[in-house]
Every structure is written in structure tokens, then in C-alpha cells.
Amino acid sequence: ALGTLVAPPVSPVLAVGAAPMVLGAMSFTSAGIAASSIAAKMMSAAAIANGGGVAAGGLVATLQSAGAAGLSVTSKILLGLTGSGVQGLS
Template identity: 65%
Template sequence: MDPGTAALIGAGAVGAVVAAPVALGAAGFTSAGIVAGSLAAKMMSVAAVANGGGVAAGGVVAALQGAGAAGLSGAATVVVAGAGGAVGWLTSFFG
């Protein structure tokens, strides 16, 4: 692997891990809870309607709120870094 591709993969992985908490907060998943009127609130509403009034534990909304409140778990960090690294690798084909 050439150094340029390796640098893009590394930058994508690190960038995704750094950007994930910012993106979660911007979407309304915060340590204080879901922000009213946000994308997170809309997602929670849709999930509650789909589940008969409650948000399912372990569902997407619950997982995103958990990450927004407590940060990414080790496993989530690996997944986000892997996705970011894949995007970095894909960008190496366009440079």
C-alpha cells in the first residue's frame, strides 16, 4: 500500500471518530437527553409510533442516545473508525 493511501485511510478513521460525537450532538443526541425539535426528537417520535408508544431498548434511537450521552463504546469506536477508514480508502481512487 502506498503512503498516500495509508494516510487517507488513517485520516478517514481518525476523522470519523472525532466527528461522531459532534454529529450526534448536532442531531440532538446529547448528554442531557434528546433535544426538543431536533432530528433526534423526530426519530424518537417515529420509533415510538412504530412500537406502539415506546422506544425499543437496543434500537437505533436508544443506541444513538446512549452514544450521545456517554460517548462511543469501544466497539462503536471500532465500527466508526472502520467506516471512516473505508471512506478514506475509497477517496484514494479519486486523487
């Protein structure tokens, strides 16, 4: 039988603060996406799924934009609210 998956509490401040570090670790950076990285694998899968290109506004494009330019105020608010929602579930 499968056990119940419970998300650990996530502070909104921690979620917003960790986002740039996580994006960088995945290789979504201002220098672009590094070969053989998690980001490169995601980009490849997205390109295959979209017939050869990465869709503007898609997950990979959005993560690369955030990694290159940083998170906008709106993104920080949404990430903080998401962190609050996950914390409320635990």
C-alpha cells in the first residue's frame, strides 16, 4: 500500500530566499543553460514535446527568465503565497 505524502512546512520567506539558489543549481542562470545540466535536460524534453522549439511562456522559458533576471515582485508574492499554502497543509 502507498503511504500518505505529507509536505514539510515551508516558510514563505525561505521559499522566496531559496528560489535563486535552486534556479542556479539547476543551471537557470544569467549566463544561460549549461550543457548536461538539469535545465538542459528539461529544455530538451520541452523542445521534443513542442516539435523542436521551447514555447515562450512555458515552464523552461519562465525558469530561465527568472534565473537570468531574478524574480519579479509578482513572482516573489506568488512564491510566498505558495509556501504559505504548503505550510498550511502540514
